[in-house]
Amino acid sequence: MEPEYSPTVVDHFEHPRNGGRFEAGEGVIKGVAGSLEQGTMFVLSARVAADRIESVRFEAYGCPHCIAAGSWLTEQLVGLTQPELRAWHWRAADQALQFPMQKRGRLLILEDAVRALSEAWARLIP
Amino acid sequence: MSSPAKSAPVIYLDYAATTPVDPRVAEVMIECLRPEGPHGNPSSMGHEPGRRARALVEKARQQVAASIGARPECIVWTSGATESDNLAILGVARFHADRGRHVITARTEHKAVLDAFKQLEKEGFEVTWLKPGVDGIVRPEQVRDALRSDTQLVSLMHVNNETGVIQDVAGVGAICRERGVAFHVDAAQSAGKLPLNVEAMNVDLLSLTAHKSYGPKGVGALYVRRRPPLGLKPLFHGGGQELGLRSGTLPTHQIVGMGEAFEIGERDRESDVARIAVLRERLWQGLTAIGGVELNGHPSERVAGVLNVCFHDVEGESLRFALRELAVSSGSACSSGSDEASYVLRALGRSDQLAQSSIRFSLGRFTTADDVDRAIAIVSREVARLRALTPTADSNGT
């Protein structure tokens, strides 16, 4: 049957926020999960200042839900502290974007990317 | 159901799934549906309304027969190519089961053929599934090599519905005829696109359908060689219409529509094909300019209207959703619900991922240069947009 896309998914898919990535450098961290071969991949990069996230960019390869989730996430993560980032859970995205049951697994890949981002941040902190 | 955000009418490039009915065809059908039309039962030969309907059915039989170089009495009306394929394959195999239980077909056939052969497997037949080359073509020698003394039937499609690739059915037909093996061809995608001649192609059974050639959905035909007669068992039983091969009241308006569509299709074939080939070329140039695109299937052994293209570095579902202003398809219409990669493209050696990022554009009689240009603009824009979000290969190398 025709896949269902919620209005939020359509909006973010049509108008992705903060696509792309930051050049590596001072205060820039990166989290990657998944792969093209797997059919789903996220690359998150963020600029952190003091103890908070200042801005986030994303790249995504995957279905419209995944692209929308990447876009949506870049707005959600701004302002988070490192412990808050580490505590981020895929359910937040699921609720906001109404992922169909059979696609929830792909949100775990997104969560992995967030976790990798938070670990990269931990490595920055001396 | 989500509908496109933009309200521009979609651009129909899915002629291989089904075509609109040609207005000239619709006209003759509509006449049949009117109160003063030929509303009798074509089997009611005892009265004038019945005979009037029968005469139209027989005229249409001649039209369809003429378009494939056959005699009218060899045409059996069916509900479409799915039924024709099954009647041919199950019908011949079951009739001659005691003569041998080996049958041959290819992996890239339409489901109607594949699933009929799978049914034969359940009935104790052994099936050889030929694998085409990466160009989608099954070589006649592959068939020759697969033939055995107990081979009873070979089935090979003329034009593939997903890729548009043309098989050398005449070559295969010659081999089958030489060996006395029945040869069935699914020609659902050929009428009005390629010349068809059952004699020249040495075909014993040929499946046709109206709705891929500007006729109505729900009517088709099976050509069955009558000299020497080829025995086959009907799929269902009843009034004994169509010499007992296909019982059921003949749908006059549908048959009249198919006859007209096939006559027009053959008459206009060369000009239609020439025009569509130009549009297809224009589309292909536009798409290659995007970069990172590849054609699926043989570059020249193909019908004019079909272009199956894979797009690198864009995920399939997102690509299809991004292109929802275009009525195109990935895989066949009947599998359009599922996420599964096309078995046809997989058989041509494409990875799951590239198969899923493939789109079939199919053009037809009513496609305009403007349709093509707008399609190119949309595809270019959307592929670029999605690729801009695609992680590059070096992403892992932090």
Added chain:
Amino acid sequence: MSSPAKSAPVIYLDYAATTPVDPRVAEVMIECLRPEGPHGNPSSMGHEPGRRARALVEKARQQVAASIGARPECIVWTSGATESDNLAILGVARFHADRGRHVITARTEHKAVLDAFKQLEKEGFEVTWLKPGVDGIVRPEQVRDALRSDTQLVSLMHVNNETGVIQDVAGVGAICRERGVAFHVDAAQSAGKLPLNVEAMNVDLLSLTAHKSYGPKGVGALYVRRRPPLGLKPLFHGGGQELGLRSGTLPTHQIVGMGEAFEIGERDRESDVARIAVLRERLWQGLTAIGGVELNGHPSERVAGVLNVCFHDVEGESLRFALRELAVSSGSACSSGSDEASYVLRALGRSDQLAQSSIRFSLGRFTTADDVDRAIAIVSREVARLRALTPTADSNGT
């Protein structure tokens, strides 16, 4: 082909063979055939033209389901009642063959049912052929008596196509339900003529066709009970449409026509029936006045539109030829080529000769009192003329 000598338009009294398409039905079909119509493939759910066609197919499914008191998901589209009968009978029997190989039907069924059962006999099933009384009716107790522990399927038609006699399907259904035996009803002749409710009738499978109820030829449906699900094997294989029970592209315009025809048929049923019953009575009065005529089948358990009458002392072929200004029939449309006496009338105990001198008059929505009066005049004149030439019984005693 001989055409009537007189050029007056024939009077159509063969509604049981097929009906004209109601102009309201034709209208919705024609919309589907126009360029701006829903020309997509209803399986192409990936784009708007496909989804638009699908929505119409589903609306029609609801219309047909509502007319028989069923849930829409129980309706499977087919090419007509012949296919529906075969799908039901062969489908259920083959699916459950290991549970038992005894099946029951009646001698007066339509060929589509009889021949499906004959096919089952070839496949090793044992068939009990019930014989109706001289009134054409099979009593539920006959079915009860025929049931065995290995009985798997009972098939009994609702309305007989030759005589118009109505069977007590609800009575038979109750018995089958009690014994857990699948029950199929051929209701090709019922829609718009009698109330139909699959729940109240305890029916598991019900065959329908559009062209006997002012819809198009070449489309029908099979109702299949889903709760508890009833297993059945498809007749043919392919795209997997209709939950795998019936592959093949769905013919949108045909299905839309059937949906509309059935909705109208149910809405107008009571007024149609009342009007037709009056005309039928007028015809019957006119025919009895001729003398030497007898009704075939039960005098009151019958639908309004059908009158099957035998004429004493006139030979059948001469009678039919004399009445060629009337479009009537003897026997079913599908056997109208043959000279054989109707097997239905023979089963009711009529002699070969009386069966051959029987005529089925069937009236419908567009029959007028004038049609009836002209028919009476023609029959009276021709029967009298032929009888005047018939040697009298005492001829031998000269």
